[in-house]
Amino acid sequence: MRQQRGRGVGRGDPGLLTRAVEKVFRLVRLAEFEILFVLFFLIAFVLFKDLMSRPEYNSIFVKKPDLDGRWPGLM
Structure with missing residues (x-):
C-alpha cells in the first residue's frame, strides 16, 4: 500500500485557518x-443622541421663561 503524502488529519500541527482563528481569539x-x-x-452616545433628537426634549432648551417677574412654579 502506498503512503499518503501531505497533511493528514491526525498530525500535530494545526492548519492555517485554525491558527488564524486562534490568533483572533487571543487578540479578543x-x-x-x-x-x-x-x-x-458607543451605545451611550447613540442612546443620548436619540433622546436629544426628540422634539419634546429639544423644546426645553428653546423655551423662554415668563417675563412677568415671577419665578416659574411659584405662586
Missing part, C-alpha cells in the same frame, strides 16, 4: 476590556 481575550469600554461609550 487580550483587548476584552478595551473593546467593552468602546462599546459602552
Whole structure:
C-alpha cells in the first residue's frame, strides 16, 4: 500500500485557518476590556443622541421663561 503524502488529519500541527482563528481569539481575550469600554461609550452616545433628537426634549432648551417677574412654579 502506498503512503499518503501531505497533511493528514491526525498530525500535530494545526492548519492555517485554525491558527488564524486562534490568533483572533487571543487578540479578543487580550483587548476584552478595551473593546467593552468602546462599546459602552458607543451605545451611550447613540442612546443620548436619540433622546436629544426628540422634539419634546429639544423644546426645553428653546423655551423662554415668563417675563412677568415671577419665578416659574411659584405662586
